[in-house]
Amino acid sequence: MGENGQSAAPGTGKRRLGVMGGTFDPIHHGHLVAASEVAARFHLDEVVFVPAGQPWQKSHKRVSPAEDRYLMTVIATASNPQFSVSRIDIDRGGKTYTIDTLRELAEGNPDTDLFFITGADALSQILSWRNTEELFSLAHFIGVTRPGHALADPGLPSGGVSLVEVPALAISSTDCRARVERGDPVWYLVPDGVVRYISKRALYREDPRA
Numbered sequence: 001m002g003e004n005g006q007s008a009a010p011g012t013g014k015r016r017l018g019v020m021g022g023t024f025d026p027i028h029h030g031h032l033v034a035a036s037e038v039a040a041r042f043h044l045d046e047v048v049f050v051p052a053g054q055p056w057q058k059s060h061k062r063v064s065p066a067e068d069r070y071l072m073t074v075i076a077t078a079s080n081p082q083f084s085v086s087r088i089d090i091d092r093g094g095k096t097y098t099i100d101t102l103r104e105l106a107e108g109n110p111d112t113d114l115f116f117i118t119g120a121d122a123l124s125q126i127l128s129w130r131n132t133e134e135l136f137s138l139a140h141f142i143g144v145t146r147p148g149h150a151l152a153d154p155g156l157p158s159g160g161v162s163l164v165e166v167p168a169l170a171i172s173s174t175d176c177r178a179r180v181e182r183g184d185p186v187w188y189l190v191p192d193g194v195v196r197y198i199s200k201r202a203l204y205r206e207d208p209r210a
């Protein structure tokens with residue numbers, strides 16, 4: 001692996017699996033573009049999206065049911081043969097720690113290099129995550145640019161992180177939820193099927209009957 005974490009010769013050696021963890025409440029095009037760009041740049045064979053079960057650092061916020069977030073992630077990724085979705089963080093139960101995600105993925109995927117994809121905001125918090133020492137030994141971390149956030153190595157072990165510029169999409173799940181609540185459109189911020197799912201399930205409405 002080169003100093004960027006990119007392989008010198010794609011198609012040789014171990015399988016390369018990208019891991020895109022998130023709350024995905026809802027999944028939006030910022031997530032999808034980041035995963036697609038990293039997949040291309042790092043010659044990944046696949047990117048697995050892993051919706052968090054209980055995002056413990058968001059416990060002060062209202063988070064939609066895991067099944068809704070999981071189904072929106074499936075809908076959003078279904079058309080891309082390189083993308084898949086894993087239920088592991090949801091089915092494990094309890095608070096979600098990436099150390100558990102990566103241990104489980106490493107165990108279930110022998111002969112595979114793992115690449116964990118995070119936005120600049122999440123990367124800046126990474127030293128507050130559980131068990132960081134082992135975390136960085138299980139995967140190569142890829143921090144991607146995100147409008148409004150500075151992208152920097154927060155102090156990972158040498159060679160543990162690559163910083164990558166991706167097309168800038170100033171989209172956040174927080175803004176998508178606020179838009180739905182106000183009655184503003186989320187078309188083209190999230191995939192069409194996700195717009196329809198939000199409407200069908202009356203997600204993000206103050207009063208679901210309104």
Ligand SMILES: Nc1ncnc2c1ncn2[C@@H]1O[C@H](COP(=O)(O)OP(=O)(O)OP(=O)(O)O)[C@@H](O)[C@H]1O
Binds near residue numbers: 023
């Ligand atoms: N527009 C974006 N561009 C690049 N990366 C992003 C973008 N939006 C989210 N990410 C990254 O995707 C991962 C999952 O994000 P998450 O599901 O928390 O979405 P979010 O938009 O940050 O949600 P919220 O607004 O509710 O905090 C995180 O690593 C985050 O930094």
Ligand SMILES: O=C(O)c1ccc[n+]([C@@H]2O[C@H](COP(=O)([O-])O)[C@@H](O)[C@H]2O)c1
Binds near residue numbers: 021050122
């Ligand atoms: O492992 C941890 O302690 C930890 C703390 C906060 C966030 N994470 C993971 O980081 C990813 C993005 O989280 P979030 O909260 O920004 O959606 C998601 O996969 C989370 O499970 C992980």
